[in-house]
Amino acid sequence: MRFALSDEQRQFAESIDQLLSASDPAKANRAWAQGQHEPGMRIWQALAELGVQALIVPQQWGGIEATPVDLVVAFERLGYHAVPGPWVDTVAALPALLPEDHPLAERFLPGVASGETLASLVLRPHVPYALDADVAQARLLLDGAALRRFSPGQVLSSMDGSRRLFEPVPGAENEADTGADTGAGTVTAETEAAFDMGVLATAAQLLGAGQWLLDASVTYAKQRKQYGREIGQYQAIKHLLADVATELELARPLVHAAAIALGGDTAARDVSAAKVACARAAHLAARTGLQVHGAIGYTAEHDLGLRLTKVRALVSAWGTQAVHRTRVLRGMPEHGRVG
Amino acid sequence: MDLDLDERTTAFRDEVRAWLAENVPKRPLASFDTAEGFEQHRRWEAKLADARLSVVSWPREYGGRDASLLEWVLFEEEYYAAGAPGRVGQNGIFMLAPTLFSHGTPEQRKRILPAMARGEQVWAQAWSEPEAGSDIAALRSTATRTDGGWLLSGQKVWSSRATYADRAFGLFRSDQDSERHRGLTYVMFDLRADGVRVRPIPQLDGEPGFAEIFLDEVFVPDADVIGEPGEGWRVAMTTANNERGLSLRSPGRFLAAADRLVRLWRETHGDTETALAARVADAWIQARAYQLYTFGTVTRLAEGGELGPESSVNKLFWSHLDVGLHETALELLGPDAELSGKTGWPEGWLFSLAGPIYGGTDQIQRNVVAERLLGLPRGQR
Ligand SMILES: Cc1cc2nc3c(=O)[nH]c(=O)nc-3n(C[C@H](O)[C@H](O)[C@H](O)COP(=O)(O)OP(=O)(O)OC[C@H]3O[C@@H](n4cnc5c(N)ncnc54)[C@H](O)[C@@H]3O)c2cc1C
Numbered sequence: 092m093r094f095a096l097s098d099e100q101r102q103f104a105e106s107i108d109q110l111l112s113a114s115d116p117a118k119a120n121r122a123w124a125q126g127q128h129e130p131g132m133r134i135w136q137a138l139a140e141l142g143v144q145a146l147i148v149p150q151q152w153g154g155i156e157a158t159p160v161d162l163v164v165a166f167e168r169l170g171y172h173a174v175p176g177p178w179v180d181t182v183a184a185l186p187a188l189l190p191e192d193h194p195l196a197e198r199f200l201p202g203v204a205s206g207e208t209l210a211s212l213v214l215r216p217h218v219p220y221a222l223d224a225d226v227a228q229a230r231l232l233l234d235g236a237a238l239r240r241f242s243p244g245q246v247l248s249s250m251d252g253s254r255r256l257f258e259p260v261p262g263a264e265n266e267a268d269t270g271a272d273t274g275a276g277t278v279t280a281e282t283e284a285a286f287d288m289g290v291l292a293t294a295a296q297l298l299g300a301g302q303w304l305l306d307a308s309v310t311y312a313k314q315r316k317q318y319g320r321e322i323g324q325y326q327a328i329k330h331l332l333a334d335v336a337t338e339l340e341l342a343r344p345l346v347h348a349a350a351i352a353l354g355g356d357t358a359a360r361d362v363s364a365a366k367v368a369c370a371r372a373a374h375l376a377a378r379t380g381l382q383v384h385g386a387i388g389y390t391a392e393h394d395l396g397l398r399l400t401k402v403r404a405l406v407s408a409w410g411t412q413a414v415h416r417t418r419v420l421r422g423m424p425e426h427g428r429v430g
Numbered sequence: 431m432d433l434d435l436d437e438r439t440t441a442f443r444d445e446v447r448a449w450l451a452e453n454v455p456k457r458p459l460a461s462f463d464t465a466e467g468f469e470q471h472r473r474w475e476a477k478l479a480d481a482r483l484s485v486v487s488w489p490r491e492y493g494g495r496d497a498s499l500l501e502w503v504l505f506e507e508e509y510y511a512a513g514a515p516g517r518v519g520q521n522g523i524f525m526l527a528p529t530l531f532s533h534g535t536p537e538q539r540k541r542i543l544p545a546m547a548r549g550e551q552v553w554a555q556a557w558s559e560p561e562a563g564s565d566i567a568a569l570r571s572t573a574t575r576t577d578g579g580w581l582l583s584g585q586k587v588w589s590s591r592a593t594y595a596d597r598a599f600g601l602f603r604s605d606q607d608s609e610r611h612r613g614l615t616y617v618m619f620d621l622r623a624d625g626v627r628v629r630p631i632p633q634l635d636g637e638p639g640f641a642e643i644f645l646d647e648v649f650v651p652d653a654d655v656i657g658e659p660g661e662g663w664r665v666a667m668t669t670a671n672n673e674r675g676l677s678l679r680s681p682g683r684f685l686a687a688a689d690r691l692v693r694l695w696r697e698t699h700g701d702t703e704t705a706l707a708a709r710v711a712d713a714w715i716q717a718r719a720y721q722l723y724t725f726g727t728v729t730r731l732a733e734g735g736e737l738g739p740e741s742s743v744n745k746l747f748w749s750h751l752d753v754g755l756h757e758t759a760l761e762l763l764g765p766d767a768e769l770s771g772k773t774g775w776p777e778g779w780l781f782s783l784a785g786p787i788y789g790g791t792d793q794i795q796r797n798v799v800a801e802r803l804l805g806l807p808r809g810q811r
Contacts, residue, residue: 092433092500094725095733100431160431309804324809326793329800336799337746344722345715351433364715413704416711423714426511426689 123175124252139206152200170299183292188285301373338372360422363415450512471518475549493547506682522553554592556600573602592641614662688717739802749785
């Protein structure tokens with residue numbers, strides 16, 4: 092047993108951090124919310140050069156077939172920096188949805204790997220709206236076992252402005268699509284796999300967002316003075332932040348274990364456990380972060396708000412807490428010992 | 431990154447599992463906070479020791495089997511999953527022994543450890559005092575130099591197992607002019623020595639789980655001082671954070687309790703009661719998280735890392751997990767929740783309530799996490 096990230100995985104995370112620290116994702120996030128995609132797309136391209144989008148794409152289609160652990164390492168960083176765009180759909184769920192020999196694999200996956208193709212997925216019932224469907228080339232909707240194309244219908248506004256959601260209009264014609272059903276009528280196993288992968292990537296994003304909220308709050312608590320002292324000296328503040336740190340620390344191993352479990356019997360239970368714990372921890376981090384920041388945190392100018400609304404949106408995206416707790420309950424074993 | 435066990439570890443785990451299946455008492459032993467139960471538990475400790483399962487992580491010469499930290503964690507999982515008795519010797523095994531491994535003399539180890547491993551000598555931890563609880567450096571009990579040793583005077587309190595235990599270890603102020611962390615000495619003493627009076631204190635369940643210890647010029651030889659006189663704080667602290675700091679509560683107990691909770695939920699509610707189902711799920715998720723977090727810690731330590739303020743993260747997490755888990759079980763039991771001696775849950779609940787207090791309260795752990803892990807500034811105490 093070796094339950095720790097490898098040096099390569101740590102370095103991978105660091106290189107993503109370096110890239111993102113230099114490219115102002117918060118600004119891109121705000122532009123994205125206005126429908127201005129260029130800054131966000133520049134980051135998208137830059138990350139493709141690091142191989143982020145190619146992680147779980149088969150080699151045959153230009154991918155690097157990395158492990159799901161590598162994938163969650165990347166998604167934690169994407170969540171940390173609040174990078175806008177349909178990352179979960181494109182990078183995590185789509186490759187899982189399209190088995191190697193699927194007719195659409197050749198069509199979409201090479202573009203995913205190279206950073207040219209964006210995907211927007213609708214997986215009913217838990218993913219009913221299409222994220223960023225206006226910029227996505229691969230727009231796929233799962234209805235029962237049938238995989239169909241859709242085009243973006245009415246735009247909906249999310250509490251997280253950078254999550255641009257659309258009503259999917261199934262089967263409609265548009266330039267990129269021929270509009271027909273794909274013919275691949277039986278994708279049940281892949282649907283499960285795609286959902287699990289999406290859930291896991293969302294959990295990792297939540298974890299990263301929660302960690303950013305904690306880090307920012309700790310930094311602020313060391314600087315902000317009231318009554319002549321840094322507010323971080325007050326136990327009322329310390330204890331709130333210590334609880335956030337504890338929840339985040341203990342959520343992280345669930346994400347890594349779920350990544351290991353993908354493909355096995357306990358995958359559904361384990362990704363759901365990870366999502367429940369990460370959502371809880373990130374939500375606590377957001378609520379606490381706002382409290383620690385006071386009114387400044389409640390402004391649209393401050394980056395705290397980007398995470399606060401994103402976290403709450405992600406708590407319900409890809410399955411609510413209740414949905415995932417139910418999946419956990421269904422999968423709880425007779426005993427929790429190893430082996 | 432993986433969670434796979436190698437062959438050696440699997441073999442060890444299987445051996446433990448088989449032995450426990452064969453040997454765990456069919457009927458639970460009486461509480462070790464009763465005179466009768468204490469003796470039953472001593473015999474159980476001896477039986478464990480005969481199978482070399484009493485202190486698996488210790489070196490062989492002291493009765494252990496050099497088990498790795500991972501093997502120890504798995505041993506604990508098996509132990510509690512099998513419903514084996516609580517460890518009456520735990521204060522000695524998990525707190526005094528690591529101190530002796532780091533700071534004791536070879537003579538002390540040889541004299542003390544094997545008897546501890548067999549339950550022949552059960553130890554109590556005598557740290558707290560009436561004026562020194564969370565602020566342990568405020569302690570006042572004294573050690574005064576005398577021919578060939580020291581005379582201990584003062585008062586200790588809340589000392590678990592002290593009612594029936596044989597010996598105790600604790601800190602004493604050996605330099606009367608010293609303040610706070612300086613001038614303390616780490617001493618072992620006999621609970622039946624002249625000048626010692628033990629007053630049992632009944633806990634919430636009515637049993638004398640801890641005790642007050644009054645000391646009036648109790649003689650201890652130099653051989654029973656651990657480390658240098660005056661260096662007691664350092665001796666106490668270097669071991670508080672060492673890898674066995676994890677040992678205060680390994681995940682095994684909580685996993686076993688979570689398993690029982692899941693079973694109870696399936697028996698009593700199935701999937702009909704959604705309000706409670708969420709709490710059952712959360713308890714299970716948390717027990718699993720703690721198990722995995724521990725595997726991460728074990729990996730880090732095996733690769734040469736050190737355990738720092740994360741042990742406070744542990745403590746905060748499991749103390750909440752334990753209370754939440756038991757409260758959920760009581761909800762599931764409905765009107766039977768108040769019935770003692772039937773399901774074990776009410777007793778377990780009472781015990782879980784002490785978790786956020788002993789071994790450093792939740793507030794103290796939060797201070798440690800905030801200041802040492804997050805780097806927030808120290809404030810007024
Ligand atoms: C079941 C049980 C078994 C025990 N076994 C042992 C044993 O074997 N040996 C032993 O030596 N001791 C033992 N103890 C004692 C235990 O270690 C102390 O109770 C604990 O350290 C707290 O001290 P106190 O009870 O004096 O509370 P206090 O220190 O008086 O604390 C009271 C309250 O004030 C809070 N508080 C105190 N200081 C601060 C601060 N700086 N910031 C914020 N809040 C603060 C505490 O968190 C707590 O909520 C045991 C206790 C229990 C309940």
